[in-house]
Amino acid sequence: MSPLQEGPVGPFPEGADPDEYDRLRRRVMWKMPTGLFVIGSRAGDRRNLMTANLVVQVSHDPKLVAVSVEKDAVTNALIKEGGVFVVNVIDREDRAIVRKFTKPVEHDGEQSLNGFAVHDGRTGAPILDQALAYIECEVRNTVELGSHTLFLGEVVDAAFQKPEETEVLRMEDTRMNYGG
Ligand SMILES: Cc1cc2nc3c(=O)[nH]c(=O)nc-3n(C[C@H](O)[C@H](O)[C@H](O)COP(=O)(O)O)c2cc1C
Numbered sequence: 001m002s003p004l005q006e007g008p009v010g011p012f013p014e015g016a017d018p019d020e021y022d023r024l025r026r027r028v029m030w031k032m033p034t035g036l037f038v039i040g041s042r043a044g045d046r047r048n049l050m051t052a053n054l055v056v057q058v059s060h061d062p063k064l065v066a067v068s069v070e071k072d073a074v075t076n077a078l079i080k081e082g083g084v085f086v087v088n089v090i091d092r093e094d095r096a097i098v099r100k101f102t103k104p105v106e107h108d109g110e111q112s113l114n115g116f117a118v119h120d121g122r123t124g125a126p127i128l129d130q131a132l133a134y135i136e137c138e139v140r141n142t143v144e145l146g147s148h149t150l151f152l153g154e155v156v157d158a159a160f161q162k163p164e165e166t167e168v169l170r171m172e173d174t175r176m177n178y179g180g
Pocket of ligand 1: 055076176
């Protein structure tokens with residue numbers, strides 16, 4: 001496996017200054033609207049929650065949701081081993097929560113991660129009690145992309161935990177960026 005490239009990633013348009021183009025391309029790509037979710041994963045007794053925006057439905061039949069996860073993330077190892085993940089859809093009012101899951105969680109028992117109440121879904125992966133809704137998936141396909149692994153999961157359970165009309169959190173509701 002080759003180490004990840006340092007500095008701007010090509011290809012570059014002819015004549016472009018790599019650093020300048022890199023900064024511009026990043027700002028353009030940050031404009032792509034996305035949601036903002038907390039991914040639950042589980043392998044054996046190990047559970048984790050991770051903030052992620054690279055999450056999208058990719059097929060109607062079968063019902064597939066794709067999640068792109070950094071190679072070195074704890075979540076990556078847990079999804080590979082456990083073969084499942086949960087997309088926790090977050091209430092817009094709970095936007096502060098996403099800052100709590102940008103590092104591997106502290107385990108404070110089965111019912112709480114980083115002080116947030118969780119319960120196991122059908123797949124065994126952790127669902128945040130305060131999530132607006134959750135989508136549980138079993139991994140059907142895994143694609144190694146480079147910096148990230150794309151997990152394609154079939155939806156095996158989904159439900160609301162709050163009223164359906166509750167406003168959902170999106171990336172644009174925060175001052176955060178990722179990727180680009
Ligand atoms: C706004 C935001 C969005 C993020 N989106 C993703 C993502 O889609 N995929 C990913 O692998 N990491 C994403 N991250 C980074 C992870 O949350 C972070 O690297 C985390 O430490 C890795 O999780 P883990 O090691 O606890 O599994 C995002 C971070 C932020 C702040």
